[in-house]
Amino acid sequence: MQITLHLKGPLKKYGDNIEPLTIELEHTQVKLREIIEQLEIPASSISFIQINGEKSDPDTVLTGGEVVVVNPRVAGG
Amino acid sequence: MMAYTGKVLRIDLTTGKASTEPLNKEWAKEYLGGKGLSIKYLYEELKPGVDPLSADNKLILMTGPMTGTIVPNSGKLAIAAKSPATGTILDCSIGGHFANELKYAGYDAVIIEGKAKAPVYLFIDDDIVEMRSAADLWGKGAHETEHLIADALGDVITLAIGQAGENLLPMACISSELYRQAGRGGIGAVMGSKNLKAVAVWGSGGIEIPNIRKVSAALNKIKREDTMTDDNMWAYSDGTPMIVDLSQSTGILPTRNFQEGTFDQYKNINSDAVKGTLKAKKACYACPLACSNYVKKGKTEVEGPEYETLALCGSNCGIGDLEAVIEFNRLCDDYCLDTISAGNVVAFAMELTEKGIHDFGIRFGDVDNFLKMPGLISTREGTGADLAEGVRAIAKKYGGNDFAMQVKGLEIPGYEPRGSWSMGLAYGTADRGACHMRAWPAAVEAFGDIDPFTSEGKAELVIGMQDDNAVKFSAIFCDFWALSTERMAEILSMLLDREVTAAELTKIGERVYNLARLFNEREGFERKDDYLPERIYSDKLTTGATEGKLLPREEYDKMLAEYYQLRGWDENGIITDMKKKELNL
Ligand code: SF4
Numbered sequence: 277m278q279i280t281l282h283l284k285g286p287l288k289k290y291g292d293n294i295e296p297l298t299i300e301l302e303h304t305q306v307k308l309r310e311i312i313e314q315l316e317i318p319a320s321s322i323s324f325i326q327i328n329g330e331k332s333d334p335d336t337v338l339t340g341g342e343v344v345v346v347n348p349r350v351a352g353g
Numbered sequence: 354m355m356a357y358t359g360k361v362l363r364i365d366l367t368t369g370k371a372s373t374e375p376l377n378k379e380w381a382k383e384y385l386g387g388k389g390l391s392i393k394y395l396y397e398e399l400k401p402g403v404d405p406l407s408a409d410n411k412l413i414l415m416t417g418p419m420t421g422t423i424v425p426n427s428g429k430l431a432i433a434a435k436s437p438a439t440g441t442i443l444d445c446s447i448g449g450h451f452a453n454e455l456k457y458a459g460y461d462a463v464i465i466e467g468k469a470k471a472p473v474y475l476f477i478d479d480d481i482v483e484m485r486s487a488a489d490l491w492g493k494g495a496h497e498t499e500h501l502i503a504d505a506l507g508d509v510i511t512l513a514i515g516q517a518g519e520n521l522l523p524m525a526c527i528s529s530e531l532y533r534q535a536g537r538g539g540i541g542a543v544m545g546s547k548n549l550k551a552v553a554v555w556g557s558g559g560i561e562i563p564n565i566r567k568v569s570a571a572l573n574k575i576k577r578e579d580t581m582t583d584d585n586m587w588a589y590s591d592g593t594p595m596i597v598d599l600s601q602s603t604g605i606l607p608t609r610n611f612q613e614g615t616f617d618q619y620k621n622i623n624s625d626a627v628k629g630t631l632k633a634k635k636a637c638y639a640c641p642l643a644c645s646n647y648v649k650k651g652k653t654e655v656e657g658p659e660y661e662t663l664a665l666c667g668s669n670c671g672i673g674d675l676e677a678v679i680e681f682n683r684l685c686d687d688y689c690l691d692t693i694s695a696g697n698v699v700a701f702a703m704e705l706t707e708k709g710i711h712d713f714g715i716r717f718g719d720v721d722n723f724l725k726m727p728g729l730i731s732t733r734e735g736t737g738a739d740l741a742e743g744v745r746a747i748a749k750k751y752g753g754n755d756f757a758m759q760v761k762g763l764e765i766p767g768y769e770p771r772g773s774w775s776m777g778l779a780y781g782t783a784d785r786g787a788c789h790m791r792a793w794p795a796a797v798e799a800f801g802d803i804d805p806f807t808s809e810g811k812a813e814l815v816i817g818m819q820d821d822n823a824v825k826f827s828a829i830f831c832d833f834w835a836l837s838t839e840r841m842a843e844i845l846s847m848l849l850d851r852e853v854t855a856a857e858l859t860k861i862g863e864r865v866y867n868l869a870r871l872f873n874e875r876e877g878f879e880r881k882d883d884y885l886p887e888r889i890y891s892d893k894l895t896t897g898a899t900e901g902k903l904l905p906r907e908e909y910d911k912m913l914a915e916y917y918q919l920r921g922w923d924e925n926g927i928i929t930d931m932k933k934k935e936l937n938l
Contacts, residue, residue: 286586321583351835
């Protein structure tokens, strides 16, 4: 299965500065958290995640075809 | 006093006299500098009820203890006065390089009082302070003014006003280095009311820092390990335009005068679109983050547009044309109009027109008329004559009060409170009217793990952020650096050569926030002034993640009551005697 991953802002470096990343997965059901861990993105650097445009939990199980956006923390406003 | 110059420059424009006096050390200890110390001076020196546009109002330029040093993100200046837009206390923050030059010239602060008989500008060159005629500058935009002053004086850094300030608009700002603004509350009108077109400064001195080698090494380590990190580098990679996507996806992007929280054309004005026009990154003094984007699109070049401009002048006006937003931004910077207020005013005029309440000749998405607005508003010509007075005044004259998006007379920034209830409370209780810089809880709520649609825990969240930011803006750290109070204490301890604790800083933050409230209390503000426009309580949003959402009034009341109680204020929002005593107010 395949997902499309957008790592935003400074998080891009965890995907070799490629945006979007296309990720091929061996299994049919994978928790998003596992992908984040594989890419070594510190959880503390993430503000929130969107899956197909909706704010979502990192424990969401992906089944293929999803567009995932991982947003960095921001300050100040 | 380590790190301070210990000197205040006082300029009386009525007499043309400049004098120096020692910085009040007691106050500097209790309020640090920047926001806190300037409010303290204003609280002590202004008579209650003073007309903000009279000679009796004062304009204070205040640095902080770290200004001019290599402390990261310490390059901003506080500018404070009583606000002509709201009648509240007003302190603004401006980046660039004015603050460090002022410190090098030998001053922690400049207090400007009185009113010049004819337009003047000030030139501060170390000990020499001159008041020069601005007859040839009056009527010109801030950009030309800065260029002409640089031609006359050479290497100086200038604060200037444009036509909006000269014409005393409650949304007039002060500009520096063309694209940096002290934006809100009509601070530029205070300058205009004093017949003061500009202040130029050049300094040749330095600042006394203890153990300079040790301090430099420690600061460089902090910069590497705590500033240039994932938490902060969004400022460099994207800058504030990044927030467009965050707001859109969480349904809090103000759209068509806050009628919606999502914008169908958001991709035209988001960070990726802005990056497509990027020419260079720019930074304030001593800033490794360089959040500012210098962009060029079509014939227009500008430093910006920041998120607030993209949201209020883009989606909120139904404008999905980036070139138009950039040009609007450039015009506002030149006339010296606050883009948050200007965007709100234009959007309000668009809705009034579309609803048939009053025809301002402009509708959502109408780019041609949109681009005429900064000029008309700043010069009070045509429809601009009404719009120049701000959303509250327009509603008073023509109606539409329920969707006049302001608090205490200050127009609302770019975060929809129906999708971020804590932002609603932050706007309601901000000391200068609707402001996102006093607390920005959207970062951890709408953009984080906290449920945005509950009143639970929001009072505590907002208070914590307000006090934190109060101390940050008093010590003067740019708010884009997400640094802890402990880190602030560590840095200040090094610079002031005494132990500063995080607990002491938290107390200072609370003191500053309460003093601002006390100033407003003295001007007659109370609970009734801490409310949001009716639209937030009663009109449901209809798209995106906030579809069907509002902020019910009873939930807002609950948050407000809890907020007062946790603050130690009474049920009417008045600071209790016990709290005043505790904070030495
Ligand atoms: S982050 Fe931006 S606003 Fe803050 S000090 Fe740096 S350049 Fe200036």
